[in-house]
Amino acid sequence: xxxxxxxxxxxxxxxxxxxxxxxxxxxxxxxxxxxxxxxxxxxxxxxxxxxxxxxxxxxxxxxxxxxxxxxxxxxxxxxxxxxxxxxxxxxxxxxxxxxxxxxxxxxxxxxxxxxxxxxxxxxxxxxxxxxxxxxxxxxxxxxxxxxxxxxxxxxxxxxxxxxxxxxxxxxxxxxxxxxxxxxxxxxxxxxxxxxxxxxxxxxxxxxxxxxxxxxxxxxxxxxxxxxxxxxxxxxxxxxxxxxxxxxxxxxxxxxxxxxxx
Amino acid sequence: xxxxxxxxxxxxxxxxxxxxxxxxxxxxxxxxxxxxxxxxxxxxxxxxxxxxxxxxxxxxxxxxxxxxxxxxxxxxxxxxxxxxxxxxxxxxxxxxxxxxxxxxxxxxxxxxxxxxxxxxxxxxxxxxxxxxxxxxxxxxxxxxxxxxxxxxxxxxxxxxxxxxxxxxxxxxxxxxxxxxxxxxxxxxxxxxxxxxxxxxxxxxxxxxxxxxxxxxxxxxxxxxxxxxxxxxxxxxxxxxxxxxxxxxxxxxxxxxxxxxxxxxxxxxxxxxxxxxxxxxxxxxxxxxxxxxxxxxxxxxxxxxxxxxxxxxxxxxxxxxxxxxxxxxxxxxxxxxxxxxxxxxxxxxxxxx
Numbered sequence: 001x002x003x004x005x006x007x008x009x010x011x012x013x014x015x016x017x018x019x020x021x022x023x024x025x026x027x028x029x030x031x032x033x034x035x036x037x038x039x040x041x042x043x044x045x046x047x048x049x050x051x052x053x054x055x056x057x058x059x060x061x062x063x064x065x066x067x068x069x070x071x072x073x074x075x076x077x078x079x080x081x082x083x084x085x086x087x088x089x090x091x092x093x094x095x096x097x098x099x100x101x102x103x104x105x106x107x108x109x110x111x112x113x114x115x116x117x118x119x120x121x122x123x124x125x126x127x128x129x130x131x132x133x134x135x136x137x138x139x140x141x142x143x144x145x146x147x148x149x150x151x152x153x154x155x156x157x158x159x160x161x162x163x164x165x166x167x168x169x170x171x172x173x174x175x176x177x178x179x180x181x182x183x184x185x186x187x188x189x190x191x192x193x194x195x196x197x198x199x200x201x202x203x204x205x206x207x208x209x210x211x212x213x214x215x216x217x218x219x220x221x222x223x224x225x226x227x228x229x230x231x232x233x234x235x236x237x238x239x240x241x242x243x244x245x246x247x248x249x250x251x252x253x254x255x256x257x258x259x260x261x
Numbered sequence: 262x263x264x265x266x267x268x269x270x271x272x273x274x275x276x277x278x279x280x281x282x283x284x285x286x287x288x289x290x291x292x293x294x295x296x297x298x299x300x301x302x303x304x305x306x307x308x309x310x311x312x313x314x315x316x317x318x319x320x321x322x323x324x325x326x327x328x329x330x331x332x333x334x335x336x337x338x339x340x341x342x343x344x345x346x347x348x349x350x351x352x353x354x355x356x357x358x359x360x361x362x363x364x365x366x367x368x369x370x371x372x373x374x375x376x377x378x379x380x381x382x383x384x385x386x387x388x389x390x391x392x393x394x395x396x397x398x399x400x401x402x403x404x405x406x407x408x409x410x411x412x413x414x415x416x417x418x419x420x421x422x423x424x425x426x427x428x429x430x431x432x433x434x435x436x437x438x439x440x441x442x443x444x445x446x447x448x449x450x451x452x453x454x455x456x457x458x459x460x461x462x463x464x465x466x467x468x469x470x471x472x473x474x475x476x477x478x479x480x481x482x483x484x485x486x487x488x489x490x491x492x493x494x495x496x497x498x499x500x501x502x503x504x505x506x507x508x509x510x511x512x513x514x515x516x517x518x519x520x521x522x523x524x525x526x527x528x529x530x531x532x533x534x535x536x537x538x539x540x541x542x543x544x545x546x547x548x549x550x551x552x553x554x555x556x557x558x559x560x561x562x563x564x565x566x567x568x569x570x571x572x573x574x575x576x577x578x579x580x581x582x583x584x585x586x587x588x589x590x591x592x593x594x595x596x597x598x599x600x601x602x603x604x605x606x607x608x609x610x611x612x613x
Contacts, residue, residue: 062499083501098499100492103485111489114482115501130482169500 011074013038013177013207014059019068020231021051021058028054030231032068036177042209043222045242047251051231052211053095056181059209060092061085072177087116091175093166095182095211101155105146105165108154109137112172137172144168144198160191167198178202180210184217196220219243227251290611291476294559302465311461312529313573317566318468319526324549324561325475326518331547332556333479334511335491336406339414340421341519341546343401344394346538347424348520352390353440353533354433355381383446383454387467387524394520395513397424402512406505409494418540425538439534443527460529467525471518476558478514487511548586552593554600559613563601 016034020027029051036042044052057063059070061082070078077085100108113133141150144164149157154165163183170178183199184192192214199221202208212218218225219239227235227248235245242248305314323345330336360378364371381389405416428434435441445454454460478484489497490504498504527533536542545568553564571589575582597604606613 060499062495082499086499086501094496098493098496100489100496102492103488107485107489111485111497111502112500114486133482 012036012071013040013073014209015071016059017069017071019055019058019070020066021054021063022066027231029058029065032228032231032233034226034233036207036209038176038207039204040207041221041223042207043218043225043239044209044211044228045213045215045218045225045248046228049230050228052228053181054231055228056092056179056209056211060090060179083115086173086175089174089176090179091170091173091177092179093163093170093181093183095185097162097166099154099162099165099169102153104151104153105141105157106134106137106150108165109140109168109172110134112169113137113140116173140168140172143171145194159186160188160195163187163191163195164198175206177207177209180208180212182211182213184212184214192217290609290613291558294613298559298562299469302468306461311457313569315461315464315529316526317562317569318464319522319529320546320549320569321562321565322468322471322525323519323522324546324553324565325472326515326522327546328550328555328557328561329475329478329518330511330515331550332560333484333491334487334508334515336508336512337410337414337547338405338417338512338515338543339547340401340417340419340424340540340543341515342538342540342542343421343424344398344516344519345523345526345542345546346428346533346535347397348390348394348523349527349533349537350390350428350434350440351393352386352524353443353527353531355389356383356386356446356528357440357443358433380444380446382450383448383463383528386446387521387528390524390527391517391520394523395517398513398516398520399509402509402516406508406512418543421538421540421543425535425540428535428538434533437535439532440527441532441534443531443533445528445531454528464525464529467521471521472562475518479558483507483510548590550600552590552600554603554606554613557600557602557606557613560600560602567601 012035014034014036016032019029019032019034021029032051032055034055044055046052054063058065061077061080061084064079068078069076072085072088072090075088077088080088100111103111110133113136117133138150141147144167146161146164146168149161154162157165163186167180167183170180180199184195187195196217199208199210199217208221210218210221212221219242222239225235225237225239225242226233227242227245229251234251235242235248237245302314302318323341327338327341330338330341357380359380360376362374362376364373364375366372401417401420404420405413408416429436445460447453448459448463452459452463454463486497486502486507489500490502490507494504523537526537549564549568550561551564552567553562554560568586571586572582575585578585593600599607602613
């Protein structure tokens, strides 16, 4: 048992209680309790349609929950807008690329950096202040391995590079919590290894939650795993416990990797 | 440069990664194009009828304002003529009559106001006209930006039609006759604008200032965010941008600048008439922008020149002008979708 990896006594960075989300008659997520500790690496697994991405959308504020409460750094954020959550240090990526395809890599990162600044609704703005933000955007491009690609239009990047950029966008908000939605989906084996390394090298003070279909990536990166099925959390434990769990085997491990869900 | 780095640079060039240098050039190609445009409008009166050129500048500015909204904000307003027209009416009325408001009658209530101002000087008339368009822009924008795409276009069209019928009915617009014989007046009370050179210089300064302002807006962080909203609105919102406020501000800026164009043209042509608020005018600005190049800096000006030139030189065809125009529009959309400047920019691989 690696209880030390998830100290129950420390206040969690993220605490979900009784979270539910319905779409009409469909209960995409129901009654989810989740505690994620500071600096923890958490993977959320589950078959397609288990409600993983919906849970992410509820945490990041893209959808409000139908029921339940969310606390982040001990503060209740249940009804806060996504941007306000980003300002509090929540960064996320999207499973289906939601980048600005017609803009350059640098502009994408710049927009992510500018978005968490205050007072950006200015049609005419001094370039001086802007320079710092541009520098930060270029730094981010470097940290996610897109050096030299800053001026390239995102639409002409490879799929793998777009995933890297997504990670860069999530990091732009100086997150204390980063949520990655299937970062490895659609990547080649080599790219997966590179991405896993990128995640393993991440600043240990950043808490990480990732949804991942690829068990190799998920179980290498994660310290704890939450298994979802039909909108509920069915098992939670260390990667070893998950590997050993019969329910998980029945539900999931036999299945191939799919990119949707 | 070491041979090694030379090889890397060569490899990068082969891989088609000449982009950074293209970026360095970006400012230069725009500066050159700007110099060409300024030189053209300074020298062209020697060869081309100045009244026509002033019309091109007014409509060029109108189309640039429209392009700010459609080309950068992705919002197709199909009622932009209302801003051009209302600003024209306000500027023409103030330049001709000034303000003489004894009392305001709202239903049975009469508010004593007692404002009386002499006819406005042209710069104040133009300013007031632009402001009126801006205020109208706030009202229309607040309603229209709640919807996207075709619904946005339909709401702006519907509101523009309301403004059109208001202009037919309102007591101060002169109905079918419009406001005629508007005095050009004296700029700042000093420079007599009935002198064609002074008038031309004034329009030129207004046009260039408006153009540069739009350029600045497009290249500011605000413009960057506007493009982001056009590309992917939900993501822009989740990054922390209040998309509605950006769209509203873009709408109001565009309306105000369209108003500036309309007010200026009312002073130049000494006329504010219904055709400026008619929906065909809203269509014409779409045509100008698309023919010139949507989302390009210089396209709308070129488009205005092309469309107005066509109208001018094909005028002897009478009613056939519209048909020829329609045909050209269809050909333009089918063959060079990016517009004149858009295609040129693609061919030169430089932003214009």
